Amino acid sequence: MKIRRLAEGTINRIAAGEVVERPASVVKELVENALDAGARRIEIATSRGGADLILVEDDGEGMEKGDLAIAVERHATSKLPRLGADDDLTSISTLGFRGEALPSIGAVARVAIASRTATGDAQEIRVAGGALDGPSPVGFRAAGQSGTRVEVRELFFATPARLKFLKSARSEDLATLDIIKRLAMSRPDVAFTLTMDGRRALNLESENDLASSSEALGRLRRLSQIMGRDFADNAARVDVARESLSITGFAGLPTYNRANAQMQFLFVNGRPVRDKLLVGAVRGAYADFLARDRHPALALFLDCDPSFVDVNVHPAKTEVRFRDAGLVRGLIVSSLKATLAEAGHRASTTVAGAALAALRPQANTTFYQQDYSHRPGVNDPGRSFYAPLLPADTAPAARIEEPSAQTSHDLPLGVARAQLHETYVVAQTQDGIVIVDQHAAHERLVYERMKKALENGGVVRQPLLIPEVVELDPAEVTRVTSRAAELAELGLIIEPFGPDAVMVREMPAMLGKADIKALVRDLADDIAETGKALSLKERLEEVAGTLACHTSVRAGRRLNAEEMNALLREMEATPHSGQCNHGRPTYVELKLADIERLFGRR
Secondary structure, eight states: OOOOOOOHHHHHHHHHHHHOSSHHHHHHHHHHHHHHTTOSEEEEEEEGGGTSEEEEEEOSOOOOHHHHHHTTSTTOOSOSOEETTEEOOSOOOSSOOSSOHHHHHHHHSEEEEEEEOSSSOOEEEEEETTEEEEEEEOOOSOTTOOEEEEEEESTTTTSHHHHTTOOOHHHHHHHHHHHHHHHHHHOTTSEEEEEETTEEEEEEOOGGGSOOSOHHHHHHHHHHHHHOHHHHHTEEEEEEEETTEEEEEEEEOTTSEESSSTTEEEEETTEEEOOHHHHHHHHHHTTTTSOTTOEEOEEEEEEOOGGGEEOTTSTTOOOOEETTHHHHHHHHHHHHHHHHHHTTTOOOHHHHHHHHHHHSOOTTOOGGGOOOTTOTTSOOGGGGGTOOOOOGGGSOOEEEOOOOSOOSTTOTTOEEEEEETTTEEEEEETTEEEEEEHHHHHHHHHHHHHHHHHHTTOOOEEEEEEEEEEEOOHHHHHHHHTTHHHHHHTTOEEEEOSTTEEEEEEEEGGGOSOOHHHHHHHHHHHHHHHSSOHHHHHHHHHHHHHHHHHHSOOTTOOOOHHHHHHHHHHHHHSTTTTBOTTSOBSEEEEEHHHHHHHTTOO
C-alpha cells in the first residue's frame, strides 16, 4: 500500500500551522480563552518577541483537575452548546469554540498550564512537543482565588523550520501589541497589562473601576487610551439599530484622517475581525469626504444574533460571513453617514492645534541677540522690531469690512470681519476667531446641493445614439435586470438583450463618455455581493464632487460683507461643511484663550 495514516504527532503539528502562525497568534488564543473564562484582569508578558517566553495569567473561573487534563486534547472544548446529539455551530457566543488552540500550541512548544477554581485545589500540566505530563498539584493562587496561568517557552522548538519565518523581535512585539489593543477595545470592562522584555508596554485599568456616567463614555475612554487622546476630541458617537443588528462605537471626523487604514477597528459580537465587506462599507461611507489616499479613524462594534453570522470560516477566526451581507453594509454606510451629518459643520480640533503650534514662539528664540552681519544672504529677523511701517501698496492683501450690525452671539461661525488674500474669510465668534477657506467651503456647499438633487430624482438622462450591448453571464443578466427600476432612478435605462447580454439605452448625463461596459459589470458585481447597485451611485457622487470643485467660488475672488456672511450662514446649515470633498478642513477655529496665551496674556 502507498497510502498510510500520518502519525498523531505529525497531524497535530500540521494542524498547529493553521492556528499558531506566529507568537502573536499564541497570545491571541490564550487571551481569548481568558476572556471566555470570565476574567476581569489579564496579565501578559513576552520575551524576545514571544519566541522565548509567552506568559498569560488571568483571574477567570479556572479549571478543575479533570478539565485540565483534557484541555490539551484536540477538539475538546467547553464552549459549544449542545444541539440534541450534536454540537451547535450556529449560535457561537464565545471567542473560542474549535478546541484547537491549546493542543496546537502544545504540539510546537513547551507549555505549562496551572489552574485553580474557587472551590478546588491548584493543578498543573506540562506539554512538550505534544507529550503530556500531569496533572499534579502546584502552588498557584490562594485558596478561594480562581484563575489560570499559561506559560509557553521555546515556541516552534518541535518545528525548527518555522523559526526561520519569524520576523525580528521588534516586529513580533508590534504584532502582539496590536492583538492586545484590539481585544482591549472590545472589552473595556477588563484590565490588561502587557510587559515585553521587562518593559511595560500597555497598562489599562478596567473602565468599570472608574467613575463613568455611561457605558459609551467608558468605551470612549478606553479607545482614546489606545488610539490617542486626540481621537476622543475628534470622534462622533455611532449608535444605530435595525432589525436584529446594532452598530455602536465612534467614528472620526473626516478632517481627522490618516494616510493608511491602521486606525480602523471593526468588531462583530466582540470579536476583532478583518473583513473586506466591512472595510468596503467604511470606505463607501466616507467616499464623499475623503480623497482616495486618505482613510478615516474609527472603532465600530456590530452586534447581532450569533445565528446571523458564521465565524467558523478560518481557524484564525478573524474572517466572518453574514447571512445578509447587503443589510450589514447598508447599515454601516447609513449609520456612519447619519453620524457625520449630525456632526454638522464640526471639523477636527487638531487642525487648530497644529496652527497654534506653528504660531507659538519657541522657547529659545532670541532674535535680537543674533549677529547676521557676516551672513548677508540671511534675513535678520531682528530687524522686524525696528522696521518702519510698510507703504500701503506693499501691505498684504487684506480687505477690512466695516463692523456689521450682526453680533457673534449664537452664531457658531461668527460674523465676517475681513477677507485675506482674496481667499480666506476671517470671522469673529463670541470666544475667538474663525478662518474660512472660501473655495473649500463653497465646494462642499455646492456638492451637498448636487447630492440632494440626486436623492430627489434629479438625475438628467442622456439617450445613446447607438444603444450599447454588454455581454454578461446569464446569472448576471438576471441580477442586473431585476434592478432595472432602481437603476432607472439613477439615470441608467437598461433592458435584457437575449440570455447573456443587456442593452443600455440611456445614461446619466453627468457621466459624460463613461466606459459603459465596465460600469455595467461593476454593477453586476455590486448586486451579487451586496444586493444593491452601489457603484453607479458612488460614481455619480464622485462626478458631482468634481463638478462642485470646478463650479464653486474660486480663491482670488473678492467677496463683500454680505457674501461672506451668507457663506458662513449656509455652512452652519449644511451637513459636513467642516471639510471639503477631499477631507481637508474648510475652516480653522482659534479660541480667544489660546490666542491670548500666544501673547503671554495668560
